[in-house]
Each structure stands twice: as C-alpha cells, then as structure tokens.
Amino acid sequence: GSKLIHVPKEDNSKEVTLDSLLEEGVLDKEIHKAITRMEFPGLTPVQQKTIKPILSSEDHDVIARAKTGTGKTFAFLIPIFQHLINTKFDSQYMVKAVIVAPTRDLALQIEAEVKKIHDMNYGLKKYACVSLVGGTDFRAAMNKMNKLRPNIVIATPGRLIDVLEKYSNKFFRFVDYKVLDEADRLLEIGFRDDLETISGILNEKNSKSADNIKTLLFSATLDDKVQKLANNIMNKKECLFLDTVDKNEPEAHERxxxxxxxxxxxxxxxxxxxxxxxxxxxxxxxxxxxxxxxxxxxxxxxxxxxxxxxxxxxxxxxxxxxxxxxxxxxxxxxxxxxxxxxxxxxxxxxxxxxxxxxxxxxxxxxxxxxxxxxxxxxxxxxxxxxxxxxxxxxxxxxxxxxxxxxxxxxxxxxxxxxxxxxxxxxxxxxxxxxxxxxxxxxxxxxxxxxxxxxxxxxxxxxxxxxxxxxxxxxxxxxxxxxxxxxxxxxxxxxxxxxxxxxxxxxxxx
Known part of the structure; x- marks a missing residue:
C-alpha cells in the first residue's frame, strides 16, 4: 500500500480563490474563464482544500473526506480539465480520465456539470465527455465513444467493466486519472470487487506504466472498508489525505x-x-x-x-x-x-x-x-x-x-x-x-x-x-x-x- 500523508488543517490559512490559483499558475485561463462565468460566490472549503494539492504533484494519490452538497464535483472536475489542457497534444483522442459513480443518476449529474463547463467556455468543448451507465443502450453508447473520442468517461461500475472487457485497448490505454466519487456508497452497494477489477484492467492496459494512473477518492466517511479499498487501488507511493470535514461539527448541515x-x-x-x-x-x-x-x-x-x-x-x-x-x-x-x-x-x-x-x-x-x-x-x-x-x-x-x-x-x-x-x-x-x-x-x-x-x-x-x-x-x-x-x-x-x-x-x- 502507499504511505498515507495527513495534510493538517490550517486554521489561519488564507483563502484560496480562482484568481489566486490563476496567479500561481495552477490554473489555466481557459478553465478560470469557464468557472468564473458560473458566478459562484467563491470556492467552497472542499475546493479550496483539494484543487491545488491534486494538481501540484503528479506523484501522489489523493483521498478526500467531503460531505455531499459541498461542491466536491468541481473539486475533481477542475483538476481534470486542467490536466487535459496541460496534455492537450498527447493522445488527444483517448480517454484520459475515468470517473466512477455509485448510481446512474449521480453519473448523469456529474456529466451535466461537465456540460456546464463546456457551455461556459466553448474552447473547452474539445475535451469531450461520455457517460457509460447501466440501463441504457450499449451500442448507442459505443457509437458515441467512436464519434466523440472523449477524454472524460463517467461511469457506473458494471457498465464500465463491460466496456473495458471489449474496448479497453481502443480507448483506455492512456488514462492518467481515475476518480471514485462517493466511495463509501460504492462499497455499500457492493461494488468492491468491481472497483478492484476496473483498477486492475486500467493499470494493466496503461501505455506508460502500471502505476501511471493517479487516483482521487472522495468519500463522506472513511472507515476501514474505504481505507482497505484505497490500499488496493492506489498506485502512487504516497497518498495525501485531505479531511475537509470538521471534527467538532455535527454530521448534518448546520444550516x-x-x-x-x-x-x-x-x-x-x-x-x-x-x-x-x-x-x-x-x-x-x-x-x-x-x-x-x-x-x-x-x-x-x-x-x-x-x-x-x-x-x-x-x-x-x-x-x-x-x-x-x-x-x-x-x-x-x-x-x-x-x-x-x-x-x-x-x-x-x-x-x-x-x-x-x-x-x-x-x-x-x-x-x-x-x-x-x-x-x-x-x-x-x-x-x-x-x-x-x-x-x-x-x-x-x-x-x-x-x-x-x-x-x-x-x-x-x-x-x-x-x-x-x-x-x-x-x-x-x-x-x-x-x-x-x-x-x-x-x-x-x-x-x-x-x-x-x-x-x-x-x-x-x-x-x-x-x-x-x-x-x-x-x-x-x-x-x-x-x-x-x-x-x-x-x-x-x-x-x-x-x-x-x-x-x-x-x-x-
């Protein structure tokens, strides 16, 4: 397993903003433009805590504990788009990021967030996205994969395995990022073996190396089950643990x-x-x-x-x-x-x-x-x-x-x-x-x-x-x-x- 590095909470840390990330060269102006146009009041605490650590180091994985409703989808989409911009001339017709979600509804919702980014800046539309979820027509989905040649795939585990078994060589040899969203929920529904299978296939097929893929795991709770899963699917020697949930605050939203x-x-x-x-x-x-x-x-x-x-x-x-x-x-x-x-x-x-x-x-x-x-x-x-x-x-x-x-x-x-x-x-x-x-x-x-x-x-x-x-x-x-x-x-x-x-x-x- 990889070594877990706890990133301590800084009480007096200064606010991280889209502008500060742009000034520090962490974010490209294209993605800065898209997110600014959405007119969020500011980055949420989860986004402030995770975007820079995810982007500033290629050689470690990230586990983030974050509650639902705290803006965590953008906490991984922003780094993914930034990575696509950074590598825009490498294998541009291949999948570079795979996002796994526990339910079809959540997968489609993440896809809708990607579309928002596209709509706010047409320059980012070339980084296409396809969702692969159960309960939809397999052939139609594969036609879409062929036509769009997406860089981002958002999937539920069962459907993703079906696609990987048939088409991993065609689309998935150049993956750099995998994200598990709501990892605790994925485990609750019983997807543990599937997640390990997915991780294995992606690593085995990777054209750079078996440990090339950087893994981001987001979960509202971090019990032994989640940590055990993390040990089995993380690739890097070190893993940053970012806790965005305050120990003293009760679980439910205060507001x-x-x-x-x-x-x-x-x-x-x-x-x-x-x-x-x-x-x-x-x-x-x-x-x-x-x-x-x-x-x-x-x-x-x-x-x-x-x-x-x-x-x-x-x-x-x-x-x-x-x-x-x-x-x-x-x-x-x-x-x-x-x-x-x-x-x-x-x-x-x-x-x-x-x-x-x-x-x-x-x-x-x-x-x-x-x-x-x-x-x-x-x-x-x-x-x-x-x-x-x-x-x-x-x-x-x-x-x-x-x-x-x-x-x-x-x-x-x-x-x-x-x-x-x-x-x-x-x-x-x-x-x-x-x-x-x-x-x-x-x-x-x-x-x-x-x-x-x-x-x-x-x-x-x-x-x-x-x-x-x-x-x-x-x-x-x-x-x-x-x-x-x-x-x-x-x-x-x-x-x-x-x-x-x-x-x-x-x-x-």
Missing amino acids: IDQSVVISEKFANSIFAAVEHIKKQIKERDSNYKAIIFAPTVKFTSFLCSILKNEFKKDLPILEFHGKITQNKRTSLVKRFKKDESGILVCTDVGARGMDFPNVHEVLQIGVPSELANYIHRIGRTARSGKEGSSVLFICKDELPFVRELEDAKNIVIAKQEKYEPSEEIKSEVLEAVTEEPEDISDIVISLISSYRSCIKEYRFSERRILPEIASTYGVLLNDPQLKIPVSRRFLDKLGLSRSPIGKAMFEIR
Missing part, C-alpha cells in the same frame, strides 16, 4: 432547520404531511419546492396519488424511484432542477448526490432505510450556501430512531411537536384514496417488510412497531378495526404464523 412531528399512529404522518404542505403552499403563494421521502416504492406511488389529488392545481407533483425507467428518471431530474416550484416524491434513490437547486424543504414520512441516509436526505436542501429546513414525520413507536441519530451521528433534533389530525383533514385525505383494498394491503405489506429490516439498527420494539404499521390498512380504509387479510401460507412465509405479533397484524382468511 438546515430540522424538526420532527410525532403522531400516535403511523398513518397520521400522512395527514400531518398533507396539512404541512397545505400551509406552506398558502404561505409561499404556491412558490414551494420540496422533496418528500417515503420508505418503499409502493408507498411512494400511493403518496404521490394522494398529493396529486390534493395539490395538482397548485404545483407539479413528480414521482421518482428505482422502478421508473432510466430515461424517465433523467427527464424528471431535468424538470425538477428547472422548476421553481413542485414536490418530488421519492424513495432513498433520490437521497444521495442529487443536486436540485433551491429546494425549500425536505420532508420525510417514516424512517430511511439506513441511518446515514437521514443525513443524505436532508442534504438535498440548503445546498451551495442557501438556507433550508427538514421535517421528519413519525409515530411515537418510531422515536427510537431519533435517539439513534443522537447516539450514532451526533444529530440532535431540538424542535419536536406532537400532532393529532382533525376529523376534517382525515376525511379530506381519505376521500382522495382511490386504491382498492388489495392495493392498500400490498402497500402496507411493503411498509411492514421495510420496517422489519431496520428493527435492529434503530432499536425498534418489534411487538409495537409492526402492528402499528399494519394498522395503517384499517385507517386508510376508514375502518380502524380492519386487519390485513392474508393466507396462512403467507404468514408462514413471513415467519409470523406462530407469533402473537402476526395475530395482532393480520386476519387469516
């Missing part, structure tokens, strides 16, 4: 005004959210842009139909989750970025790395699939220096989640209020429910299995939380005594046929 709304019943969170949105639309005169997170795909669709019934005349309601085709997801992302107002209803697919400007609020009904995703979810607001707020709607049996946030992540949500729905809001929302009882039962069963999977992590009481989630069925059908009808075989499959919890939740038909 986000966080609150939690606690109901007696899980179903009441739906009423609470609708009432909250109503109030916001009225106060902001329909100029309201929010993202609302839900635990499962089925529940997300259901919530979307309720919100459409309630608010369609006020603002667009968009549904976003993994079951939607990639093309549709791409156009939804474009649309929500552009829209001044609207509500994006999504699963945790939208929690990481997605950058939507001017989101006023992040709302969450129920808990995320894992603790870290709470931080990623709320990070969709208050981006690039703006204010934002987040509201978590939960029932009292979900309160252990809030304690876990405090213990494990040092996040204290001080603002807590209790909620009790009025008969009026209940009947208004329940009238908007158009689903058949079978569909409602599917939706609630999807929630049950989602909650079962995080009982341990959040220290929920199984005997309380599961019957509470199950009771949503009766509430939504306006008969609180109703239980979800299931067969005994189904209960066996859940492993609940002998348990008193099963009897509390289901009616056996």
